[in-house]
Amino acid sequence: MIKKIGVLTSGGDAPGMNCAIRAVVRAGLKYGLEVYGVMDGYRGLVDDDIFPMERYSVSDIVNRGGTILQTARLREFKEESVRKIAVNNLKRRGIEALVVIGGDGSYMGAKKLTEMGINCVGLPGTIDNDIASTDYTIGFDTCLNTIVDCIDKIRDTTSSHQRCAVIEVMGNHCGDLALFSGLAEGAEMILTPDHVLPEEEIMASLKKLYVGKKKRAIVIVSEKMYPNIHEFAARIQAETGFETKAEVLGRVQRGGSPSGFDRVLAARMGAYAVDCLLDGKGGICIGMINNKIVDYDIYEALKLPRDKHASMLRLIDVLQ
Ligand code: ATP
Numbered sequence: 001m002i003k004k005i006g007v008l009t010s011g012g013d014a015p016g017m018n019c020a021i022r023a024v025v026r027a028g029l030k031y032g033l034e035v036y037g038v039m040d041g042y043r044g045l046v047d048d049d050i051f052p053m054e055r056y057s058v059s060d061i062v063n064r065g066g067t068i069l070q071t072a073r074l075r076e077f078k079e080e081s082v083r084k085i086a087v088n089n090l091k092r093r094g095i096e097a098l099v100v101i102g103g104d105g106s107y108m109g110a111k112k113l114t115e116m117g118i119n120c121v122g123l124p125g126t127i128d129n130d131i132a133s134t135d136y137t138i139g140f141d142t143c144l145n146t147i148v149d150c151i152d153k154i155r156d157t158t159s160s161h162q163r164c165a166v167i168e169v170m171g172n173h174c175g176d177l178a179l180f181s182g183l184a185e186g187a188e189m190i191l192t193p194d195h196v197l198p199e200e201e202i203m204a205s206l207k208k209l210y211v212g213k214k215k216r217a218i219v220i221v222s223e224k225m226y227p228n229i230h231e232f233a234a235r236i237q238a239e240t241g242f243e244t245k246a247e248v249l250g251r252v253q254r255g256g257s258p259s260g261f262d263r264v265l266a267a268r269m270g271a272y273a274v275d276c277l278l279d280g281k282g283g284i285c286i287g288m289i290n291n292k293i294v295d296y297d298i299y300e301a302l303k304l305p306r307d308k309h310a311s312m313l314r315l316i317d318v319l320q
Helices: 017-030 042-046 080-093 104-115 140-161 176-185 199-211 229-240 250-254 260-278 298-303 310-318
Strands: 004-009 034-038 050-053 097-102 119-124 163-169 189-191 217-222 243-248 284-289 292-297
Touching (some): 004 042, 017 260, 042 080, 050 080, 080 104, 097 104, 097 260, 104 119, 104 298, 119 260, 140 217, 140 250, 140 260, 163 229, 176 189, 176 217, 189 199, 199 217, 217 229, 229 243, 284 298, 292 298
Parallel strands (some): 004 034, 004 097, 097 119, 119 284, 163 217, 189 217
Antiparallel strands (some): 284 292
16 A cells, blocks of 8 residues: 655636645545655655655645645646656655646656656646536635626626626636636627637627617627637727727636635545545546546547537526
């Protein structure tokens, strides 16, 4: 049976990562394992920035955003020679297995490390909800609530001044944050990679609102859909008559205290990851499907088609 495991966070930070770290540490210790924290994602493995964690290392962190282990992106980790340094550092310390909390890029690193003899389990820590092997990623719900909170405030001004607000939200190439926040806000228009509208149609709908009774509009746009969101807003203003401002919510979306949902999700997934490592599993990632915690082979998980939420996309029109 394994005796020593490590835990790290990698890729973009997400609220709830700390709850996942806590769950891994507490469950690991409970089952008699030694648990080691790795700083700065894969970089800490290569630099041997690894330290023993105890019960109290994770006290009082459930409500903190970000990650106490810090996170990083290390391009060089794609090279086998660099991963070999990491494996040697782990082996020298007797650490036989790892929990990697991050996005799909981090999953690839975890799979490759497993192939080199270190069993790794991935947890989906990203606000983007862009991992098909789970209904929800850790951080998505908190981020969604932050967006809703921000848009509620922007809405006040939009209504008072009869304006159009074009609001760009995160999600990388995944439209879930835009779709969910758009439905939560009853936005006049939602534009995501799964819901693209021709520009003439966008202008015509907004113009109809402008000349009609509803003298304000909220347009929610997924990041990376328009090369320059401010120019898009300027075109709306020119073509519809609406005084229009673009708001890029930016990194405020990534921070903050995790929601109750994200905390519980992280706790369940973290504890399950330790169970998997104790069962000798590796090269897998954890998900929650229909409220059940499950595991997938990482390569299989990365091939799964993403749920495009067809029934929710339908609601964009139904609820207008
Ligand atoms: P986010 O969704 O927040 O972007 P992510 O985990 O997808 O998170 P990436 O930057 O893609 O973020 O990946 C994180 C790290 O994982 C990379 O910096 C690199 O160290 C490692 N990684 C990514 N792809 C691979 C790969 N093919 N092989 C080995 N390691 C990889």
